[in-house]
Amino acid sequence: MQRMLIVRSLRQDRVAFCVTSFIITNLGSRFIEPPVLNMKLVSGSAFLPTQPQHPAVGSEPTPVLPGHWVFLANCHLSLSWMPNLDKLVEQLQVEDPHPSFRLWLSSSPHPDFPISILQASIKMTTEPPKGLKANMTRLYQLMTEAQFTRCSKPAKYKKLLFALCFFHSILLERKKFLQLGWNIIYGFNDSDFEGLGWDHTQVSENLLSLYLDEYEETPWDALKYLIAGVNYGGHVTDDWDRRLLTTYINDYFCDQSLTTPSYR
Numbered sequence: 279m280q281r282m283l284i285v286r287s288l289r290q291d292r293v294a295f296c297v298t299s300f301i302i303t304n305l306g307s308r309f310i311e312p313p314v315l316n317m318k319l320v321s322g323s324a325f326l327p328t329q330p331q332h333p334a335v336g337s338e339p340t341p342v343l344p345g346h347w348v349f350l351a352n353c354h355l356s357l358s359w360m361p362n363l364d365k366l367v368e369q370l371q372v373e374d375p376h377p378s379f380r381l382w383l384s385s386s387p388h389p390d391f392p393i394s395i396l397q398a399s400i401k402m403t404t405e406p407p408k409g410l411k412a413n414m415t416r417l418y419q420l421m422t423e424a425q426f427t428r429c430s431k432p433a434k435y436k437k438l439l440f441a442l443c444f445f446h447s448i449l450l451e452r453k454k455f456l457q458l459g460w461n462i463i464y465g466f467n468d469s470d471f472e473g474l475g476w477d478h479t480q481v482s483e484n485l486l487s488l489y490l491d492e493y494e495e496t497p498w499d500a501l502k503y504l505i506a507g508v509n510y511g512g513h514v515t516d517d518w519d520r521r522l523l524t525t526y527i528n529d530y531f532c533d534q535s536l537t538t539p540s541y542r
Contacts, residue, residue: 279300281296282296282297282300311412345376345377346378346379347379347381347382348380348382349382349383349384350363350381350382350383350384351384352384352385352386353383353391354385354386354387354388354391360391360392360395363392363395364392364394364395367381367394367395368394368398371398406450410444410447410448410451413446413447413450413451414443414444414447417443417447418443429486429487429490430490430491431490431491434490434496434536435486435487435490437535437536438486438490438501438531438535438536439486441531441535442486442505442530444530445505445526445527445530445531446466448526449510449523449526460516460522461518461519462514462515462516462519464513464519465513466510466513485500485501485504496533496536498531498532498533501531502527505527505531506523506526506527510523511523
């Protein structure tokens with residue numbers, strides 16, 4: 279504590295770093311890392327009681343009495359319909375809906391979103407993780423135990439999966455430097471990684487497991503082409519950005535990443 283007072287007197291620009299170090303030393307690193315959003319704890323319910331339905335835009339949902347859930351996604355894309363939703367929300371406040379009924383809305387920030395709906399709601403926000411470590415932590419939390427154990431060569435598979443997470447996180451981190459990171463700002467996000475992994479077409483995660491099971495030698499050229507050339511490379515249009523993408527994939531997907539301890 280006395281050291282922090284000295285730092286505050288001499289180097290105010292270093293106070294934040296000094297306080298962070300003090301918290302890690304005395305309380306632990308978990309007190310400075312933002313928790314990952316746990317929808318199970320937030321919603322107070324671990325499951326959806328009925329199969330989801332997709333009502334057409336403009337149709338009025340009717341699950342209030344049975345006690346079902348309604349989820350309206352991307353409300354910022356239907357701002358013209360928001361006054362109607364505002365009236366429905368006001369009506370819900372007057373009526374006595376089923377205790378199990380829930381109305382969920384998702385939206386990106388927009389200045390024209392009705393304030394009255396926000397004031398009547400329990401609000402939850404989620405932001406992209408900040409920092410390389412936070413990005414990798416989030417990616418690993420998306421995985422299941424089955425995805426770690428599906429390959430017959432677990433040691434090699436887990437190292438390549440780590441390389442894939444690191445590769446994805448590096449690409450996201452460069453975006454915050456704008457044109458210094460990429461000549462063109464690309465829309466890299468979790469869907470790219472999910473497309474590589476376990477959602478969508480399950481391209482890369484399946485390929486990692488399949489290729490390691492089928493081939494004695496790791497098929498580096500095929501993996502690098504499909505990951506950097508096809509999936510992520512589909513976003514990249516600038517030649518220099520493509521060159522940077524190729525450099526990263528060559529650094530992380532190589533024999534040294536499998537054989538060298540603590541490879542960097």
